[in-house]
Amino acid sequence: MSKRLETLESLVDTKKVFDVGCDHGLLAISLSKNHEVVASDISEACVIKTKANVEEAKAKVNVLQSDGLKELDINKSDTVIIAGMGAYGVIKILKASIDKVPNTLIIQANNNYDILRKEVTNLGYYIDIEKTLYLNRWYVIIRFKKGIKKYNKMDYLLGPDPSKEFVLFNLKNYQNTLKKIPYRYFIKRIKIKILIHNINRVYNLH
Numbered sequence: 784m785s786k787r788l789e790t791l792e793s794l795v796d797t798k799k800v801f802d803v804g805c806d807h808g809l810l811a812i813s814l815s816k817n818h819e820v821v822a823s824d825i826s827e828a829c830v831i832k833t834k835a836n837v838e839e840a841k842a843k844v845n846v847l848q849s850d851g852l853k854e855l856d857i858n859k860s861d862t863v864i865i866a867g868m869g870a871y872g873v874i875k876i877l878k879a880s881i882d883k884v885p886n887t888l889i890i891q892a893n894n895n896y897d898i899l900r901k902e903v904t905n906l907g908y909y910i911d912i913e914k915t916l917y918l919n920r921w922y923v924i925i926r927f928k929k930g931i932k933k934y935n936k937m938d939y940l941l942g943p944d945p946s947k948e949f950v951l952f953n954l955k956n957y958q959n960t961l962k963k964i965p966y967r968y969f970i971k972r973i974k975i976k977i978l979i980h981n982i983n984r985v986y987n988l989h
């Protein structure tokens with residue numbers, strides 16, 4: 784298992800867990816050593832692949848075909864993991880089955896973390912744990928729990944308690960983006976300059 788999948792697994796703190804969008808089923812198989820596991824995917828080919836991997840590993844995993852949470856029987860006390868999808872795909876899955884979404888979500892989106900944090904907290908969750916992981920690129924893994932906490936723009940942008948390395952990486956990204964924007968797009972440039980200024984100010988990087 785990759786460090787990313789191991790980190791996802793380490794965050795599971797409930798008896799039953801659903802790995803939604805399981806693809807190969809490797810995470811589900813590993814989770815099945817200590818948890819009751821359902822692995823699901825929208826793709827029939829992925830369901831077949833996961834079933835074969837589960838059988839080969841002699842693991843106990845219930846493998847189902849499901850678009851998001853639609854075909855899944857989830858209790859509030861369970862955990863749903865959604866990893867390796869775009870943030871908009873994750874949000875779409877959650878909103879399509881809002882009555883089923885449990886109290887614990889573990890999400891690793893591939894992009895748009897700011898939108899993910901904002902949208903999921905707007906659904907009545909708070910960020911319980913957030914881990915940033917540098918492998919060949921940065922990965923952000925967030926455990927959300929049901930409840931309300933207030934967040935500001937910077938919390939949404941980089942997470943409530945980001946590591947200095949992650950902040951510096953993002954700062955550099957914005958600085959590089961700014962260099963590439965022609966002067967005629969001055970509003971876009973000003974927005975990014977404000978962002979850079981705020982990152983420097985909030986995280987004391989001057």
Ligand SMILES: C[S@@+](CC[C@H](N)C(=O)[O-])C[C@H]1O[C@@H](n2cnc3c(N)ncnc32)[C@H](O)[C@@H]1O
Pocket residue numbers: 803804805806807823824825826829849850851852865866867868872876
């Ligand atoms: C890139 S793979 C990630 C696999 C695994 N979760 C991981 O993190 O390594 C994304 C998987 O999500 C599945 N998927 C995409 N949309 C889905 C949906 N609406 N419901 C269930 N699975 C979905 C795809 O078929 C694919 O297997």
